[in-house]
Amino acid sequence: MLKLKPWNPVKVKSEFSRNVLTLMTGTTIAQAIPIAISPILTRIYTPEDFGVFALFISIVSIMAVVSTGKYEMSLILPKKDTFAYQLLILSGIIVLVSSIIYLFSVVIADTFYSIDDIYYLLPFAVLFIGLNNTFDKYNNRIKNYKLMSYQRLIKTTIESIVSIAFMVLFHLKTGLIWGFVLGFFVSNLTMLYINVKSFQQKAFTVSKAKMKILAKKYINFPKYNMPHAMLNTVSANAPIFLIPVFYGNATLGLYAFGLKIIQAPLGLLSTAIFNVLGQKMAEEYAKGNEILTIYNNMLKKLSLVAIVMIPFFIFADDIFAFVFGSEWREAGGYIQIMSVVVLGSFILSPLSSIPHIFNQQKKAFILEIIATLTRILPFIIGAYIFKFEIEIVLAIYVVLYGLVLLYGLSWSYSLVKSHHQEVNK
Numbered sequence: 001m002l003k004l005k006p007w008n009p010v011k012v013k014s015e016f017s018r019n020v021l022t023l024m025t026g027t028t029i030a031q032a033i034p035i036a037i038s039p040i041l042t043r044i045y046t047p048e049d050f051g052v053f054a055l056f057i058s059i060v061s062i063m064a065v066v067s068t069g070k071y072e073m074s075l076i077l078p079k080k081d082t083f084a085y086q087l088l089i090l091s092g093i094i095v096l097v098s099s100i101i102y103l104f105s106v107v108i109a110d111t112f113y114s115i116d117d118i119y120y121l122l123p124f125a126v127l128f129i130g131l132n133n134t135f136d137k138y139n140n141r142i143k144n145y146k147l148m149s150y151q152r153l154i155k156t157t158i159e160s161i162v163s164i165a166f167m168v169l170f171h172l173k174t175g176l177i178w179g180f181v182l183g184f185f186v187s188n189l190t191m192l193y194i195n196v197k198s199f200q201q202k203a204f205t206v207s208k209a210k211m212k213i214l215a216k217k218y219i220n221f222p223k224y225n226m227p228h229a230m231l232n233t234v235s236a237n238a239p240i241f242l243i244p245v246f247y248g249n250a251t252l253g254l255y256a257f258g259l260k261i262i263q264a265p266l267g268l269l270s271t272a273i274f275n276v277l278g279q280k281m282a283e284e285y286a287k288g289n290e291i292l293t294i295y296n297n298m299l300k301k302l303s304l305v306a307i308v309m310i311p312f313f314i315f316a317d318d319i320f321a322f323v324f325g326s327e328w329r330e331a332g333g334y335i336q337i338m339s340v341v342v343l344g345s346f347i348l349s350p351l352s353s354i355p356h357i358f359n360q361q362k363k364a365f366i367l368e369i370i371a372t373l374t375r376i377l378p379f380i381i382g383a384y385i386f387k388f389e390i391e392i393v394l395a396i397y398v399v400l401y402g403l404v405l406l407y408g409l410s411w412s413y414s415l416v417k418s419h420h421q422e423v424n425k
Contacts, residue, residue: 019145019276026149030156031265037160038261042324044167045176047253051244053176054256056118058237060125065230067098067130069222073356075137076279077218079286085204086211087218088138095130099123118174121181128184135191140279147194151187152268159183224361228368235372239379239397246383247390255390258320258331262312262342269305270349273298278353285357285419292420295413298350306343313339337394344405354412358419367408374400 068091075091078084102123109115132151139148159179166175243252277298281291312319313336320332335342355364378400382393 019143019280022145022149026146026153028265028268030149030152031268033153033156033160034264035261037164039324040164041176042257042328044164045173047250047257047327049173049176049253050257051249051251051253052174053180054240054252054260055244056122056177057180058240059119060122060129061233061237062230063098063102063122063126064129064133065233066226067095067102067126068134069094070226070229071215071218071221072134072137073225074214074218074221075134076141076282078214081142081202082204083210083214084138084141085199086207086214088134089206090211090215091134092131095127095134098130099127102126118177121177125181125184128181128188131188132184132191135188135195138195139191140276143279145276147191151190154190155183155187157183158186220359220361224365225356228361228365231365231368231372235368235375238372238375239394242376242379242383243390246379251390254328254331255334257324257328258316258335259338259342261320261331262316262335266305266309266342266346267349270302270346273302274350274353277350281353282357288423290420290423291357292416295351295354295416299347302347302350306347309343310339313342333391334394337391338398340402341398341405344402344409348405348408348412351409351412354415358415360415363411367404367411371401371404374404 071087071091071094075084075087078087100123106115106120106122110120132155136148136151139145159182161179162182163175163179166172166178172178240252240256243255277294281294284291284294316335316339317329317332320335321329324331355361375397378393378396382388382396383390388396
């Protein structure tokens with residue numbers, strides 16, 4: 001009879017709290033910088049400038065999702081670090097090839113349509129983001145949470161400095177985009193420098209044979225997780241693409257800026273919890289231990305944070321007008337409407353690794369298709385057919401997508417609960 005290794009939930013909880021605290025220390029400081037300079041940015045950039053920036057970020061996000069084949073998500077799964085190293089190299093090769101293809105695509109598009117020069121930054125942004133995600137997942141595997149925190153701090157610092165400097169010194173309206181790209185570039189240099197030294201100390205060598213075997217073993221990531229992630233990114237950015245079509249770039253800028261201000265701190269907190277929680281759940285699941293305790297503990301903490309944030313949403317319009325200027329009051333109004341979805345996504349995001357742990361990528365992909373429809377239909381029906389005001393369209397969006405989030409939470413709990421019962425048997 002197989003005997004499971006005794007599991008100490010107190011030790012796990014303590015380790016988890018330390019890891020989250022390490023990540024949160026860096027990410028909190030990192031996020032405080034762009035939020036602190038936001039009142040400056042809103043007074044030197046217009047809502048239209050923020051709209052163009054939001055559109056660029058949305059395009060990059062979609063391109064970056066497929067740039068690694070999502071193999072970076074598998075880095076926490078192999079038992080041996082040398083196998084994780086092969087997956088890291090595989091992800092790096094894929095993102096490099098993808099970026100070159102994107103560069104040729106931009107050149108061809110410019111030949112026929114004469115696009116803005118700023119879009120030549122797209123393939124470089126994809127390269128930097130893809131490498132950043134890959135090394136971030138590797139450091140998550142080896143629990144190098146300090147480096148993960150440092151790179152976030154470096155990224156936001158460079159992004160903030162460049163965004164202000166390029167506008168003040170050069171009057172460059174695309175300074176926000178340049179800050180975004182250069183922030184990722186410097187962050188990558190930091191991780192490359194530290195991680196490459198680690199690889200040399202461990203005497204890792206590239207093996208094409210192992211890489212090929214691992215690529216086949218984790219084929220579900222590009223097969224299911226990649227289209228799922230791409231669909232998720234497309235659906236998440238659906239309002240960014242649709243708002244300027246029906247309501248203009250100024251409205252897009254207000255909407256995107258409002259979401260950025262609230263999603264940035266929540267997103268970093270959510271990502272920090274996801275990095276630690278995903279790694280810990282995968283580790284305990286591989287050992288045959290139950291993970292319901294971790295799940296319930298984190299669900300309670302996430303819900304508590306969401307409750308604490310409610311007063312901010314209630315007075316969001318007044319807060320935005322006071323901090324960022326009266327012309328940004330409307331951005332706070334959009335945030336008030338979107339509050340349910342923002343908080344629901346915050347709670348569910350750290351639990352998104354659960355379907356991967358239980359090899360339920362296929363059903364997760366189907367659920368994402370439904371989620372995409374709930375994000376697009378409000379604009380097609382409300383904005384295009386009935387010509388509703390954007391506030392009404394956003395309200396419909398919240399109701400439909402909110403139901404999807406509720407089902408996703410219920411499903412993740414049922415998976416963990418069933419596993420808990422099996423372990424007890």
